[in-house]
Amino acid sequence: MTGLTRVLRYLHDFAAATHAVWLREVLRMLRDSGQIVGAFSRPVLWVMIFGIGLTPYFRTGLRETTFMVPFTYIQFILPAVVVLNLMYPAIQSAVSLIWDREFGFSREVFASPTPRSAVFFGKLLGGGTIAMAQGLLVLLLLPAANVPVSYASLLGALVPMATVALAFTAIGLFLASRMSSFQGFGVFANTLILPAFFLASSIFPLDPSLSMEQALQSFPAWLVFLVHANPVTYAIDELRWVMLGYRQFDPITARTVLSAFVLIPVIMAYHAFRR
Amino acid sequence: MTDSAVIEVSDLRHSYSSVEALRGVSFSVPRGSFFALLGPNGAGKTTLVHALCTLLRPSAGHVAVAGLDVRRAPRDVRRTLGLVFQEPSLDDRLTVFENLVFHARIYQVPRRQRRERAWAVLELVELQEWANAPAGNLSRGMKRRLEIGRAMLHEPSLVVLDEPTTGLDVQSRRRIWEYLERLQRDYGVTLLLTTHQISEAEGADLVAIIDRGELQALDCPSTLRQRIGRKLINLQIRDESFRQSLSERFTGRCTQRDTVLQIEADDPDELLRELVADEERWTMVDSLEIVDPSLEDVFINLTGRELRDRTADGMR
Numbered sequence: 001m002t003g004l005t006r007v008l009r010y011l012h013d014f015a016a017a018t019h020a021v022w023l024r025e026v027l028r029m030l031r032d033s034g035q036i037v038g039a040f041s042r043p044v045l046w047v048m049i050f051g052i053g054l055t056p057y058f059r060t061g062l063r064e065t066t067f068m069v070p071f072t073y074i075q076f077i078l079p080a081v082v083v084l085n086l087m088y089p090a091i092q093s094a095v096s097l098i099w100d101r102e103f104g105f106s107r108e109v110f111a112s113p114t115p116r117s118a119v120f121f122g123k124l125l126g127g128g129t130i131a132m133a134q135g136l137l138v139l140l141l142l143p144a145a146n147v148p149v150s151y152a153s154l155l156g157a158l159v160p161m162a163t164v165a166l167a168f169t170a171i172g173l174f175l176a177s178r179m180s181s182f183q184g185f186g187v188f189a190n191t192l193i194l195p196a197f198f199l200a201s202s203i204f205p206l207d208p209s210l211s212m213e214q215a216l217q218s219f220p221a222w223l224v225f226l227v228h229a230n231p232v233t234y235a236i237d238e239l240r241w242v243m244l245g246y247r248q249f250d251p252i253t254a255r256t257v258l259s260a261f262v263l264i265p266v267i268m269a270y271h272a273f274r275r
Numbered sequence: 276m277t278d279s280a281v282i283e284v285s286d287l288r289h290s291y292s293s294v295e296a297l298r299g300v301s302f303s304v305p306r307g308s309f310f311a312l313l314g315p316n317g318a319g320k321t322t323l324v325h326a327l328c329t330l331l332r333p334s335a336g337h338v339a340v341a342g343l344d345v346r347r348a349p350r351d352v353r354r355t356l357g358l359v360f361q362e363p364s365l366d367d368r369l370t371v372f373e374n375l376v377f378h379a380r381i382y383q384v385p386r387r388q389r390r391e392r393a394w395a396v397l398e399l400v401e402l403q404e405w406a407n408a409p410a411g412n413l414s415r416g417m418k419r420r421l422e423i424g425r426a427m428l429h430e431p432s433l434v435v436l437d438e439p440t441t442g443l444d445v446q447s448r449r450r451i452w453e454y455l456e457r458l459q460r461d462y463g464v465t466l467l468l469t470t471h472q473i474s475e476a477e478g479a480d481l482v483a484i485i486d487r488g489e490l491q492a493l494d495c496p497s498t499l500r501q502r503i504g505r506k507l508i509n510l511q512i513r514d515e516s517f518r519q520s521l522s523e524r525f526t527g528r529c530t531q532r533d534t535v536l537q538i539e540a541d542d543p544d545e546l547l548r549e550l551v552a553d554e555e556r557w558t559m560v561d562s563l564e565i566v567d568p569s570l571e572d573v574f575i576n577l578t579g580r581e582l583r584d585r586t587a588d589g590m591r
């Protein structure tokens with residue numbers, strides 16, 4: 001075998017193995033009725049109940065707000081719900097790693113000639129795909145939420161969505177590589193997802209018309225800080241920009257943070273996985 | 276290294292922190308043979324198997340599979356191996372067929388052959404009707420059969436089975452046995468099997484007895500049995516005092532299990548003549564048999580311990 005054919009052979013095997021692992025993740029999800037119920041009920045719950053319920057308070061506000069935005073509350077939270085429906089399945093997908101260890105399937109994979117890195121990418125892409133599918137599901141609610149979206153902006157939405165999907169799958173894989181119990185993982189995942197979601201300017205906006213000093217007057221400093229430090233904030237902001245043409249944060253900051261938000265967890269998960 | 280050997284192990288050593296699991300094991304497995312690794316739990320069998328299938332890097336020594344060094348070419352070694360693990364390793368949510376196709380993909384079976392081979396192995400282990408059932412619906416015995424079929428999917432030259440019949444009922448066990456014999460006979464596959472059950476080793480071409488991380492003996496079962504040289508006489512005697520007096524007379528040469536007294540004899544004829552001579556007591560013997568020593572006896576002879584007792588301890 002010449003060097004080139006060997007490289008091609010390796011790439012082919014790598015792709016076949018990645019595909020196998022990816023396909024398995026997707027098939028497993030499709031057979032998990034709990035996941036599918038969650039994928040449908042979560043957005044409906046947030047958009048239909050939370051969204052409709054809070055709409056009257058959004059413009060007037062329960063407290064004195066100086067804040068007006070040119071859209072309804074449902075329109076405002078819809079991008080955030082897309083992100084929420086990405087975060088859950090992405091992290092959840094990594095449970096398969098613990099599952100495999102517990103029920104012996106990891107032996108079948110790790111004793112095979114497949115390189116570990118191919119298994120890792122299969123899992124990462126598999127989790128990402130599952131999350132994207134559930135995130136896209138939320139977009140079915142767009143007509144109900146009365147958000148006018150063009151096909152072009154839908155394509156644009158795929159980028160920040162994929163960022164969140166991959167980043168949270170990687171975070172899940174990182175955690176699952178270091179944890180041995182399902183329960184521990186579940187608790188950890190939940191304590192991570194909910195604050196990351198709530199502190200992302202998702203269900204209440206940090207008033208964009210206010211300067212930092214003014215924002216600090218209407219919100220406690222820790223809250224303002226956490227919202228700014230949370231990468232999910234920028235993902236939601238990007239999505240709002242694509243879907244509603246409205247953003248609260250500087251686009252360059254947002255895109256830099258999001259790039260780092262994908263790369264760092266993926267690299268960490270890769271190392272944790274290879275051990 | 277000989278061409279006819281599929282596995283060459285020389286001076287293999289491995290320690291887990293302070294425990295020495297393998298203390299210098301050497302042997303070779305001829306191509307096409309059925310090789311049984313017999314020993315109690317905790318003897319080092321699984322460590323040895325893991326070293327063979329490159330799941331573990333041994334502390335010292337050399338292992339070659341199909342002429343390939345496990346340390347230098349682990350991926351090539353894995354391609355030539357079919358593995359059946361002690362614990363189940365199927366994805367219960369995938370169907371039987373999907374499990375096989377997954378295996379074909381990660382073992383780099385060419386795309387055009389995947390489905391064809393998956394059907395072929397399903398036929399081999401007689402699970403065609405279950406192809407589209409989730410693997411989780413199979414019984415334990417069927418899962419084991421599927422795993423054996425799966426191990427054959429990428430056409431390995433060697434199949435390694437770690438305690439393949441553990442936890443199975445007698446019927447499933449027998450069935451698995453038939454498949455293994457067929458593999459060896461029809462496909463010319465070399466089989467390496469670990470077991471702590473003597474009966475499973477009896478049918479092998481070669482038996483390696485391993486205990487406390489060391490190889491105690493390696494030969495074909497009949498030669499191993501002949502090694503003891505003696506015959507065994509089993510006497511069933513209900514009368515306790517008679518049993519007592521006999522066991523005192525043959526101290527060191529007899530063992531007792533319930534009402535059965537087993538006496539080792541270099542020359543059984545002479546011993547029997549002596550027993551029959553005592554007419555009154557002879558009538559108290561309920562049954563008598565003369566048997567060749569079993570592998571279990573060989574094991575006791577070599578290690579001074581019984582295989583069963585240690586497994587009953589649940590030692591690992």
